Amino acid sequence: MLGSAPPSLGPTTPPRGQRAPFRRPGSAATAPPSCWGALEPLLPQVRKPAQYVGGEHNQRSTPWEAAETRWLLCYPDTYEVGQPNQGIQILYELLNDRPTALAERAYAPWVDLEELLRAEGLPTFSLETHRPLWAFDVFGVTLPHELGHTNLLNLLDLGGVAHRSAQRGADDPLVLVGGHAAFNPEPLAPFVDAAVMGDGEEVTLEIDDVVRRHKAEREPGGSLASAPDDEVRHALLRALAAVEGVYVPAFYAPRYSDDGRLTRTVPTEGGIPALVPKRTVQDLEQWAYPRKQLVPMTETVHERFSVEIFRGCTRGCRFCQAGMITRPVRERRPETVQRLVEEGVADTGFNEVGLLSLSSADHSAIAPIARELADTYEGTTTSLSLPSTRVDAFNVTLSNELARNGRRTGLTFAPEAGSERLRAVINKMVSEADLLRTAEVAFSEGWRHIKLYFMVGLPTETDEDVAAIAELAIEVYAVARRHGRANKVTISVGGFVPKPHTPFQWAAQDPPEEIRRKLTLIRHAIKDHRGITLRTNDPEEGVIEGLLSRGDRRVAAVVERAWQLGARFDGWHEMPTLELWRRALAETGVDLAWYSYRERDQREALPWDHLDSGLDSDWLWEDWQDAQSDQQLDDCRWSACYDCGVCPGLSLEHDTGYTGGYSLPVLPQGLGSSAAGDGALPTAPERYAGGG
Amino acid sequence: MLQRYRIRWTKVGRTRFISARDLTSVWERALRRADLPIAYSEGFTPHPKVSFPDALPVGVRSTGEYAELTFAAPIEPASDLAALSATLPAGMDITTYLEVPDGAPKLAKMLRVTLWELAWPPVDLTELRELLATRAEELLASTSVEVIRHRPDGDRTIDVRPAVLALAASTRPGTPTRDAHTVLRAVLRNDGPTVRPTDLHAALAPDEVAAPAAVTRCVQGTEVPGGVADALDGEVEPLVPDVDAEAA
Structure with missing residues (x-):
């Protein structure tokens, strides 16, 4: 055909052994070729091509030769889901603000583009300059949940990097993971070469120092200039393991008893810590990031300027991993929140502001924060949102304040369990009276729609507890109807998945058939109430998540096999991968029921026992025992310390947050204060957006 | 006091992949960053008053996009629209503006024709230009040229001929940064059934010539001898690329 383009001019991936020139520090490096020229002609053939082009407002791109260390930060899902992630944006800004470092970002190409990339021999690339993964020093991946594991392996493989750590050498990127799911890596x-535990701000810069010094030693005249490949890699991993909060799995080995139970995980080399502590940033005021937030040019799951108003949560919901592993509570000052929002809205042009945290209505100065912001933006087209699911009238008042510019449409609350007894088990201190009173206030003040989040499959749950979800929904709907015939109630019910570092880490997970049966009970009970909508996830979805949440090192074979069989995007309805996982389980001989559906006892070691989230394991066990006898535990922000173990060693004046003159806006105890929106299990995009 | 401006803008480089659906928020955020007093529609979900006459297919370049912006307060057009242009994503630039007097005809009415450019890679220069020129002459001599447009919801037959006002194949000579390559420019009417550049390729030589590597909407306005005059400032874009002007 006339006018056909010459064969692809795409850059070729140099074989391992020939990549060193691209990786040298600073001006000694050869810049790797950009994939853009070869990628661009492929884009008209794929869905949503704008997700691959970069060019966002506030994007940074440093010349390759101007940096000594080069990071590729990755959210292992699509751009649409990963772009808003705050963790990535914080580290992106911190690293790029360093004169010696550059950081770009990568997301998982959807399957249509992956197929074309593989056909053309093109690698995983960075969004900013479309440079190949294999040329970077560090591939830093955030794992907000477990359903990106196969994508991680796939991105490495596509990026020209061996997916097994042992097969990577001195001139391959370091593969680091962080985020909540990295608490059981x-x-x-x-x-992975290392998992980073806890808050990333300080430790990432320390790791960057380690990598920079290591690279300098490899240059002519350095102590590693002529060292053999395996020695160089070993030296780097040793240096990393010496950074507090960094866990290098290669230096540890699990020990099992004859019946297959884990007895302990132990260091295999001298000088390696037996217990890896998580990192905790003590003063959020010193880390007011991200300031220059990235503004997408195409649709994402959260398009707003987000400010984290505090980190950590001490409500003590026993199912909630986020609340347990991010303790203690550290608040940002109201004036800092106000400043970040005003500067950020002007800089980005976003018309929505999100005040983020695990339970935003719990900030000790939330009332003045909300009032100031509502005053600032009254009469403008800037809207404010507070993702909080606290069940109390104060939350309605706050929402009224924030909705001054807009409609009072929907409010969301998370009672999580249907019966008073089961709410005591999960330590969700909400009474039925609280919820009904809150609904009364909300509907009488003009809100039209209430969404309630619940879980089934919680420990000690009976069919009466399940039926109570429907009963509660029916009662709330009766309140709704009194205030308007068009008012609606939606209940969103997910299957509970036990998570590491929580009091429920020993609990048995319900198999999907049992979850399905319980959902049917609810569906049947509400069928005559047309104004109640029931939203559920496919019960099968919790199967992979459950296996990976509490799996040990033997489960890695399943991850690898599932990926080889084609599993990726495991969190997407469009990608039904469970059959591939079941095949992988069968082929590797891993027993799903043994990992997920079995209650563990105190003597059995857990795969994350050597990773220290700060929580005392005896306290977790006691809290698990309390749960099973319906014993509740108060929030330590407003009651006595119960020695969960997190605070000793930290600077205590920050533990209970900012106390600069504002009174606590919580309601008196018993009148209803509760929540923590984190464990809620809503729709897929909400659920997998993560990173709140 | 509302103030209306019509602008011509470009959508090239990476921004050619932004969909029409996403463009609204790209413009709204840029207007907010530039802190310009754009007017908003009434209602519960107010939208900025930025209107686009028609959508450009995703992936197509353009130097001939237009929009009408309504401001709630007077602006300094030269400096304010330059600031807006600067904060738009790279590849989107405002190139012309015109204040709209009351009673002016609708923008869409002023965009009577479009000058499209189809470009091929720097191969088969002579053969390709000659084939395209021959086919162009044949098309212009016909009264009807039907092509089948394949769509997910079924094939559709359309007659390309009524929309075509002018066609010219030429070779754009090489420059230090770009090799010589073949271009086909076409003037298409904007009224009547829409004819896309892909339809034009299908009508001319679908089997002998590869799909064009780049398609550009160059300008929209009125047909003049030898080209198209821009709807806002009347500047003429010629049917055969003016190499000297481009170099300048």
Whole structure:
């Protein structure tokens, strides 16, 4: 055909052994070729091509030769889901603000583009300059949940990097993971070089120092200039393991008893810590990031300027991993929140502001924060949102304040369980009276729609507890109807998945058939109430998540096999991968029921016992025992310390947050204060957006 | 006091992949960053008053996009629209503006024709230009040229001929940064059934010539001898690329 383009001029991936020139520090490096020229002609053939082009407002791109260390930060899902992630944006800004470092970002290409990339021999690329993954020093991946594990392996493989850590050498990127799911990295142990525990701000800069010094030693005249490949890699991993909060799985080995139970995980080399502590940033005021937030040019799951108003949560919901592993509570000052919002809205042009945290209505100065912001933006087209699911009238008042510019449409609350007894088990201190009173206030003040989040499959749950979800929904709907015939109630019910570092880490997970049966009970009970909508996830979805949440190192074989069989995007309805996982389980001989559906006892070691979230394991066990006898535990922000173990060693004046003159806006105890929106299990995009 | 401006803008480079659906928020955020007093529609979900006459297919370049912006307060057009242009994503630039007097005809009415450019890679220069020129002459000599447009919801037959006002194949000579390559420019009417550049390729030589590597909407306005005059400032874009002008 006339006018056909010459064969692809795409850059070729140099074989391993020939990549060193691209990786040298600063001006000694050869800049790797950009994939853009070869990628651009492919884009008209794929869905949503704008997600691959970059060019966002506030994007940074440093010349390759101007940096000594080069990071590729990755959210292992699509751009649409990953772009708003705050963790990535914080580290992106911190690293790029360093004169010696550059950081770009990568997301998982959807399957249509992956197919074309593989056909053309093109690698995983960065969004900013479309440089190949294999040329970077560090591939830093955030794991907000477990359903990105196969994408991580796939991105490495597509990026020209061996997916097994042991097969990577001195001139391959370091593969680091962080985020909530990195608190049990064992199912990824053979694939990652290190897992970083806890808050990333300080430790990322320390890791960057380690990598920069290591690279300098490899230059002519350095102590590693002529060292053999395996020695160089070993030296780097040793240096990383010496950074507090960094866990290098290669330096640990699990020990099992004859019946297959884990007895302990132990260091295999001298000088390696037996227990890796998480990192905690003590003063959020010193880390007021991200300031220059990235503004997408195409649709994402959260398009707003987000400010984290505090980190951590001490409500003590026993199912909630986020609340347990991010303790203690550290607040940002109201004036800092106000400043970040005003500067950020002007800089980005976003018309929505999100005040983020695990339970935003719990900030000790939330009332003045909300009032100031509502005053600032009254009469403008800037809207404010507070993702909080606290069940009390104060939350309605706050929402009224924030909705001054807009309609009072929907409010969301998370009672999580249907019966008073089961709410005591999960330590969600909301009474039925609280909820009904809150609904009364909300509907009488003009809100039209209430969404309620629940879970089934919680420990000690009976069919009466399940039926209570429907009963509660029916009662709330009766309140709704009194205030308007068009008012609606939606209940969103997810299957509970036990998570590491929580009091429920020992609990048995319900198999999907049992979850399905319980959902049917609810569906049947509400069928005559047309104004109540029931939203559920496919019960099968919790199967992979459950296996990976509490799996040990033996589960890694399943991850690898599932990926080889084609599993990726495991969190997407469009990608039904469960059958591939079941095949992988069968082929590797891993027993799903043994990992997920079995209650563990106190003597059995857990795969994350050597990773220290700060929580005392005896306290967790006691809290698990309390749960099973319906014993509640107060929030330590407003009652006595119960020695969960987190605070000793930290600077205590920050533990209970900012106390600069504002009174606590919580209601008197018993009148209803509760929540923590984190464990809620809503729709897929909400659920997998993560990173709140 | 509302103030209306019509602008011509570009959508090239990475921004050619932004969909029409996403463009609204891209403009709204840029207007907010530039702190310009754009007017908003009434209602519960107010939208900025930025209107686009028609959508450009995703992936197509353009130097001939237009929009009408309504401001709630007077602006300094030269400096304010330059600031807006600067904060738009790279590849989107405002190139012309015109204040709209009351009673002016609708923008869409002023965009009577479009000058499209189809470009091929720097191969088969002579053969390709000659084939396209021959086919162009044949098309212009016909009264009807039907092509089948394949769509997910079924095939559709459309007659390309009525929309075509002018066609010219030429070779754009090489420059230090770009090799010589073949271009086909076409003037298409904007009224009547829409004819896309892909339809034009299908009508001319679908089997002998590869799909064009780049398609550009160059300008929209009125047909003049030898080209199209821009709807806002009347500047003429020629049917055969003016190499000297481009170099300048």
